[in-house]
Amino acid sequence: MALLLKRGRVVDPAVGLDRVCDVLIEDGRIKEVGENLEAGNATVIECAEKIVVPGLVDAHVHLREPGYEYKEDIASGTRAAAHGGFTAVACMPNTNPVCDEGSAVRFVVERAAERGKVRVHPIGALTVGLKGAALAEMGDMLAAGAVAFSDDGKGVQSSGMMRLIMDYAKQFDAVVIAHSEDEALVGKGVVNEGAISTRLGMAGWPAAGEDIIIARDICLAQLTGCRLHVAHVSTAGAVELIRAAKAKGLRVTAEVTPHHLFLDEDAVSGEYDTNLKMNPPLRSAADREALVAGLADGTIDCIATDHAPHAAHEKALEFELAPFGSTGLETALPLVVTNLVAKKLADWADVARWMAINPRAALKLPEVRIEAGGVADITVIDPEARVEVTPDFFESKSANSAFLTATLLGKATEVFVGGRIALRNGKVVD
């Protein structure tokens, strides 16, 4: 099947492209990029007034299958991804059973091939059962298709164990993704420690509980030479630590979630809205500003959603009992457009870097470039489309979004995955 994306503003900083032109796709690859291309027998997709970028990647999602299919499954999670403009996601291993061995990785790969709307890259566990006690079979998991490793949801508590993990991972040049949480400091913390924990009378989750582990892991990255990717950075202190590590030339990358970029602890009002309970928690306004600055100056490489779907009945509990997490796949791009692009704090090349180019580099995924011969993973964005974030808006099985009731600007209208149409006119293609 051939497709001709007509008259879009094509932006790909990896090839120095930012101009209005056409993109011809044939047999899953880009055949030609240029002006006034002949359609021939290709289906024409009008892209005037739209932005065409390399397919977006979410480096951090929870697809919940196997084990928690009532929250999300690979079919619904990848529909949500397509709806949000993503051509690929990397999914965390905290399923049931835990994705900590080759056969579990293979299950995800096969299920995604059968039912996935977009590409799915499994992330394997660092340790057996996410227990932080014994190395998981990274070699086997890599062979089965894992792209990186993480005990996300739980931090590796022992420095000795983390060193062992990084030493072992290094032989594969594998990426270790850190969930940075010192349990002795965090305890039962559910909101940022400070004004909000005091006002709401709940245990605080101090920024130091994150920073200490990031500092440790940077030291271990230096000691072992292993690649470190810091998940969901949420504090000003962490941004400083990562900036210093990069200045030293260490192989450290980092991601930030839209909710940490665009919300702070003040959003957690006296209403105890459990959709605002996440781990790490929403931080102070100063932290939030440091995250935006860290993203702008390249300290933070990419935006990843930490899409964490939970069923309505699970979130309808007392704040201290409700599970952590917000969905993110379907709101990330609209939030970035609304809060950064529309306010001229970022341009489309930044969006391509943060959401397409850098996450691929951080996870060592193959590059996707808008040039002849490139894989046709492409996202088309209508920057003027209005998005009303209501429960009906979501393709995800769950609606636990921290941004429910928001009105946003900017939405993916088309998503092409290897030339296959996953999203057309803003609707997921069945």
Add this chain to the structure above:
Amino acid sequence: MLSTRHIIEMSDMTPEDVLLILDTAESFKEVNERRIKKLPTLRGRTVVNLFLEPSTRTRTSFELAAKRLSADGINFSASTSATVKGESLVDTAETLSAMACDLVIVRHKYAGSPRMLAAHMDAHIINGGDGMHQHPTQALLDLFTMREKLGKLEGLKVGIVGDICHSRVAGSLIPALRMVGATPIVIAPPTLLPARPDVLGAEVATSLDDVLPDLDVAYMLRIQMERAEGMPFPSVREYATLFGMNERRLAKMKPHAIVMHPGPMNRGVEISSAVADSVRSMILDQVNAGVAVRMAAMYLLLGGDASGTAA
């Protein structure tokens, strides 16, 4: 009439609401001194005591308050409710709502749970203590006692001593004192202070002895002596030495100054027996005021006025 439908946290109320409750409680206190301690004012109204965390003192106080106003009181306690069978708080709220209750008093070990109830039912809600958050009727009865004993609230200096960070009593009392023009000073080892006491409106001091001569009220909080995690002080003995109220310390206070405690107290820890049983101790006065203040809160929420008679 109160400006709020619920008494969940102090900020639900205006200073006028607070004073209206205290004034109304005065007339109810008089009722509590009669031989027949009963008014017909809430006849036919249903009050549910939803106590999902063990409590004897507070529950009894609310129960008595409801009975003395002739309300039909129902106890829905943790051991008998469906919550032990895994029913969610929202389902409990909707169940109670379907039974058409007028007022629910809730105590629960999780902060914010009274707000959840309020969102899922039509009844008025009184927070009887939610986790480490607030316990507003305790603050109201404390204000009542201070005003009764010291003749005013404005300008009082109140030292709140002890486990501030885990205390819902402090969580309500600090903002309550600010609302009536008094100055709350929290006095505790840093290990027992919340991250930002200033957010609640408190000044902070670490030496009890330094502050004592300035105080009109020394409000001693209960110390929790068993903890799964590390103890926030090295020993009960050292805590009592640094932060306990005793006769020596009482002698440093102004002659009119009083000592209060929300109960139940650990004698010999945060307060010595000699002080607890002295005329300067208002502990039983607080308990006594509790019934009247809770009668006032229930009565005003269910539509009464300050006279305490019409319904």
